[in-house]
Structures are given as C-alpha cells and as structure tokens.
Amino acid sequence: MTTSVSAIVIIVLALTALGYILGRQRALAVSDREKTKLHSLPGYYGQTVALYVAVPAFLLLGVWLFVQPIAIESQISSDIPQSIVDQSGAKSLVMADVRRIANGLDLLVGSGGFTETDLANMRADFSNVRSRLASVGVALGSDVQPAVFEAAKSYRNIGKAGSLIRNIAVLVTALALGAWSWFRITPRMRARNTSETFIKSLLMGSSLIAILTTLGIIGSLLFESIHFFRIYPARDFFFSATWNPQFRGGSDLGILPLLWGTLYVSFVALALAVPLGLMIAIYLAEYAGSSLRSFAKPAIEMLAGIPTIVYGLFALITVGPFIRDWIAQPTGLGSSSSSVMTAGLVMGIMLIPFISSLSDDIINAVPQSMRDGSYGLGATQSETIRKVIMPAALPGIVGAFLLAASRAIGETMIVVMGAGASARLSVNPFEAMTTVTVKIVSQLTGDTEFASPETLVAFALGLTLFVFTLGLNIIALYIVRKYREQYE
Template sequence: MPATWPVSWLVLILLGLSVIGYFLGRQRALASAGGDSRLLHSLPNFYGMNVLLSALIPSAVVLGAWVLIQPMVINSAVSSAIPAEVIAEGSSRDLVMSDVKRVAEGLEIARESGAVTLAEIRALDATQTDIRALLAEVGVALGSDVQPAILKAAQDYRAMSITGSNAMMIIVLLIAIVGFGRSYARTHHEYRARNIVERAVLALLIGAASLAILTTVGIVLSMLFETVNFFGLHDWKDFFFGTVWAPNFRGDSELAIFPLLWGTLYISVVALFVAVPIGLFAAIYLSEYASKAVRGFAKPLLEILAGIPTIVYGLFALVTFGPFLLRMFGDGGVLGVNWMTDARSVATAGIVMGIMLIPFVSSLSDDIINAVPQSLRDGSYGLGATKSETIRQVVLPAALPGIVGAILLAASRAIGETMIVVLGAGAIARLSTNPLDALTTITTRIVSQLTGDGDFASPETLVAFALGLTLFVLTLGLNVLALYIVRKYREQYE
C-alpha cells in the first residue's frame, strides 16, 4: 500500500464524480418534471452542469492551492529546524535543503523497491546505518555521507509531506462530496440552474483573467524584491551610471548595466533594419500584388521561419553565417581587409535575428493591410490614383497603427532573445560602434550570472534580477509607446 495516493488519482476521482453528478443531476431534474422538459425552468443540461461544477470547481481550487502552498510550508518548517552548525562554510541553507530533499526522495524510492519499510525509515539512525550505501543500492547517488541532522530533517520532510498529502486527499474529497450532495439535493424543476451555471462560468472567466494579471504581478514582485536585495549590497549609481561590466565572485565587482544595454539595443536595431523592410515589403506583395495561388503557397512557407527553434538560428549564426562574415571581413578574407577578428559579432547576431523576425513583421502586417476596407482602395482608384499611389497614400497610412504595433512586437522579441545572442554575439561587455565587433547583451549576462554554483546572497548573482527588471521596464516602455502611436493614428482614420 502506498504511503500516500498520487495527485493524479485524486484528479481522476474528482473528474469521475463530476461526470456522474452531471448525469444524475440531469436525470433528477427531468424526474421532478415528470419527464417533460417543458416544465423545467432551465434546459436539462444546466441542471447536470450545476451538479458537475459544484462538485468540481471548489475542490479543484482547494487542490490547486494546497499543491502550491504545502511545499513552501514544509520547506520553511524543515529548513528552520536545521541546526546552523550543519551548514558548512561556503554553503547555504538552500543547498542543505536540496540535500534533505534528495535523501527524502531516496528513502521513498527505497521503500517502494522494498529495501526498507515505513517503520524502518522512521527508526533509521545515521550513526548506525550507512544511509549513502543504502540509497546507492536503489540507484540514488549522494555526493557525501549523510549527517544525522540531515537524515532527521529528511525524515521530518517526508513525514510532513505524507501527512499533508493524506490530509489534502481527505479534505478535497469531502469538499467535492459536499458540493455534489448539496447541488443534487437542490435540483428541482423550479430551480434556476441556468442562472447559477452562468454566474459560475462568469466567475471562471473573471478568475482566468485575474490569474493572468496576478501572474504578471507575481513575476514583477519576485524580481523587484531580489533587485532591492541587490541594491542593498551594490551601489545603484555604479549599476546605472557605470561603464564597466566586470563581475568577480571573489568581490570588488563592477556591475554596470550600460555596456549590456548598449549591446542589447545595438543588436536589436540591426535586427530591425533587416526584418522591417523585408517583412513589410513581403506583406505588401502578398496582400496587394500576389495572386491567390502564390499567396497560398508563399505565406505558409514564409511563416515556417517562425516555427524554427531559436537555438537552430543560434547554431546557424555560430557555424555558418559568422564564419562567412569572417571570411569576408577578416584578416586574409575575400575583401582583403581586417575589420573582423571573431565570427561572433553584432552583425552576426543582428542579421540572423532579423531573419528570425521577418515572419513576425510580415504576417502581422499582411493581416493588418488586408483589414483595410476595400472601399478606401476603390475610392482612390476612382479619383485616378494608380495602384502604387493607392498603397503609399491610402493603404499604408490606414494600416500604420497595426504595422507600428507589429514592428514594436518584433523589437520586444529582439530585446528578449537569448540563444541567438549567446551563440552569435559574443560575451564581451564593452561600448563599441563597430558592427563587426563582439558584444554581449542583458539576456546573455542573466544566463551567465545564474549558471553555476553562485551564492544567491551575493551581488554577482542577484544582479541578474536587476537586469531582468530593467529588461521588463524596457519592453513595457515599448508597449506603451506602441499603444500611444496606435491611438494617435487610429483617430485620424476612424
């Protein structure tokens, strides 16, 4: 018998109970009306949906909240009980907790394999049993011997997890059964089931919208709190107004964002110089000049670019396009100049990123141009304008708000891109205007600072959150600018 039942089983039970409630509620409503659905206040399906939602929604909300909150509560309780002397120099309580969880998971695997029983797990003593060897027998590798305090914390962690999961199972099932019974007992031909179901659906829609907003707020707050911690350890003036990026995990780091911001904007501008003209011209051709057969073939083919993973673009920049530029502009290259010393450069990352952004600009612009009313074109033709004059003076101005939105969407995509700049732009943080020089970006440094065994209490690691928050503010500013432009020009063509 398992120590606790999987959450997936509980979900299946809830779904089964809800489906049964749907059919029973529908049947009870019809029975109360003598089988004549015309005597019902609502359609029979509404009575079934009322029982289904009453059994499923409250229990699902409690289940979701429990699954999210329980690990945090248990982690906090076990972590606070770990003696300070167990935490070695250079380590942290979070790293010790990862060892605790590893041991707890290993004990559960050992129990499932039959190596130990529940009673033996509770009675284990690290001073008398080689826990590392015991777990190695069931395929769980540990980096060092398990200290008594770590074993005790793992036993507590596992016991609390089992208790919490069992309590969750009982409480969630009780809520589902109570909701089922309450709504089933109320089911009657005069019961206003449609009103109840519609209000429940409205609440679900509001909850979904609120969840999206709260998720955004949670992301911003998580970055904001860590950013505040960073500025408590590092001078904000050096971060915003310094010109040197030189992180050093041994201390004395210079963490200025300006070289990274310069690289990010420089590469994004190069990408837009590639993507905007090609994407916009492609959209004009597909919407105004191409036949239906050509459009039906060319547009899906163009949009295939949007489905290529960015890591593939990054590999293309690193292996193919970067070396091509180096052969053209490097020492001993085709042009006989020495302007480029490395395949990684602003041009390498920017041009490849621009190729990736072409579908974003072309597809959105094409849809926007097609949305311009045909009456505007017909009026222009009636006044004697040619096709090209109509496109320049009527169609494009009318579609301008949407086109600007597409361009700024592509700009936000370029600023937040990671893999292409990691592989194609280089890792040198400096202020250079030469597009053939290697530069680095904010996203690249975020990956670098959070990769490895860095201490999350050090400014060299916390700076990643400050960089992320700055990137968020930058893209938010682009969105606000796009909204302003769209509203300004929309007033002129409505």
C-alpha cells in the same frame, strides 16, 4: 504521497461523472413526476451537480497541497535545536536534510522488509541510518544526527496524518455538496445559468493566472534586483562603461557596453527587416493576386517558425565567415567572423515575417473605400499606397515595428553565435560585441549561489531589459489602440 493525490483526483473525477448522470436522471424524473417542463436542458442539471462535486473539492485539494508543506515545515523547523543549525550553517540546509531523510524512509518502507513499527523504534544513535538509506538510493553527506532523524520521523508522521485528513476532507466536500445540489434539483431551477456562471469564472480564472504569473515574474526580478543594488552601487551599474565580471570579486559590472551591443544589433536587424518587410507587405496586400498571396504569405511566415538556434548556426557557419572574408578583411575593418553585422543581418531575416505579416494584415484592414476614393480621383496605385494607405496604416505599422523591436532586443541565441560574447563599446559593426541577454546567460551558467553581485547582476540586467521591452510594448499598444479608433 503522490500516489494518494492521484488516487483522490481519480476518485473525485469518477464522482463528478456519477454526479452528472444522477443529476440528469433526477431532473428528468422530477419533471416527469410533477408534469412540468424543465427550465433547462436535462444535461445542465447533470452539469450543475458535477460542478458542485468537482470544483470545491479540487479547490480544497489545491489549497491544501499548497499550504500543508509550508505548515509542516514551519512546525518542524521550530523543533530543531539551535545547536544543529549552528553546526551546519543554515536552517534551510538542515531542513533539506530532514526532507531527504523523510523521503528516504518512505522508500525504505516501500521497499519491504521494514515496517512502520520497526521505523518507530529505530533510533539514529543505535542503528546506521546513513547506510540503510544508501541501500535505497538516498545518499547523505554525513552521519545523521539523532535530532535531525527524529525531526524527519515527525515530518513524515505529520505529513501522513495531514494527507489522510486532506483526503477525507476532499471526499466529504465532494459528496456533501454533490448530494446537496442533487436534492435541490427542481424543474424550475435555473441550471443553465449556473453553468454560465461557471464558464465565466473559468475564463476569468484563466486570465487571472496569466496576470498573476506576470506579476510574480516582475516581483522576483524586482526583489533580486533590489538585493543586487544593496551590494553593488546602482550608479556604477548604469553608468560604467566597463563590463568585467570576476568571480573572485571586485568586478566591474557596467551595463553600458551590453546595452550598446543590444541596441546596435537590434538597429542593424531592424534596418534590414523594416524596409524589406514593409515592401513585402505592400506587395502582398496591394499587388499580389489572391493565388500568389495564399502561397507567399504562409511561405514567408515559415521564417518565423525556424528555431533561433538554426538562425544562429546560419550566422556562425555561413554569414559570419562570408562577411569576414568579403567585406571586413578586404576593407580592414575587422578580422572576426563574429560581428554585430552578422548577428544583425541574420536577426533581420528572422524579423521579416513579424513586420511583413502584421503590416500586411494592417494594410488589408484599411477600408476599400479609401482606395476607391483615391483611384476615383485619378491616383495611380503607388500614389494611393504612398499618400493614402500608408498614412492610414502607419500607426498599426509602428505597432508592428515596435513588436519586432522588442523581439530583437530579447533575442539571445543568434547573438551568441553571430556576434560573440565580448562586451565592447565600439561603433565598428564588424567587431564582435555582445548583448544583455547573452550576459544574463553567461552570468548564471556555472555553479554559484545567488549571493554575489556577479550572479545577482543577471536579475538587474533582466529587469532593465524587461523595462525596455515593456516600455516598447506599452507604446505599441497605445498606438494600436489609437489606430483602431480611426475608422469607427
């Protein structure tokens, strides 16, 4: 089935190229014959034909590929007798078998020595389907029921017929619309504008994909979270101070220790990154010469390019033991190399470029006339920065801060390796704690179906985190927007 899809895609692309050439030629020929000037450049006419060939055909193909499996699935599953469904527990399991057998039959036919007619005559109750399929690498859990086998056969047949109709429909669409637009070409046709409309819809479509994806993610988070709150009380989730998941059931799933860990680690990180980042930004924007700046800025931004797992290694191997041996143990505050301090400091280093780079841009955006005004009154450079530039840039810097904060809240790798994985409510920064993101990972690793509160809690955690960072981003956006109005 995949081969026929890629074949049809290649054919349509070839038709598109052909349409371009023919359209262009026709535009030139028509204008030559009628002795009139073309409205647009000849290439635009070719482009118009090409667009009429490609766009509707690909749209149709896309929709078909999406709809056909759903349609077939619903038809086949209604044909499966209830007794078989009862036997295997769920309809979805039966359907999974049907799909695998159908897939196996495809392979069987493809491997040769077995024709479509043989297949049509094959019956599950007479021949051993399971061993046959095993020979082409498709393993089945149990012997195949005749009804399931028949369902698989018709699944295949409907699928094949559907694919054939689809290919014909796509080709006809491409050819018909291509030909229609080709015949329509006249010198006065506004081919340029067609191309403009296409570009516009292309750009619009791209942004739509991003928006729809976001909505989809929110939707799935919400859906699973609601599911979770049906089987686990929301009160306990939000207000319990114990996090103790048991896969046997009867777990305590309080978000408070995780939220506390998240905020604590983020706080330590920001307490390091914000002052350092800001001072770097001020130095780069106001004091550094252009040659130093052109070297230092990318060098600092390189920190942002280091994968967080590398920071995690740094936390685990260098910073953690150092803090334990030189600070925590001598002062008797802790004995673990995983601590909030470790993760926070390393994360802070990771965040420095976020703060410094954004703030640097924002400080640079403060008009030179503000500086001139201040210098003209006899202010020194640092007075000017403190009293004029920072207040003017403050909203933008707050935006940078919030962006870094959402990044800190969402960070996982550094926390796992730096702060450990034990959920704990404590004010001692030298103790191991953990964050929401780490727990999402640990709740979802392992082989469990998504039905118990222990796994579904991951979605509720994710949703909480999402609401948190979304809130921060909205505040950041609001502040940045307000800032933009300031000088215009």
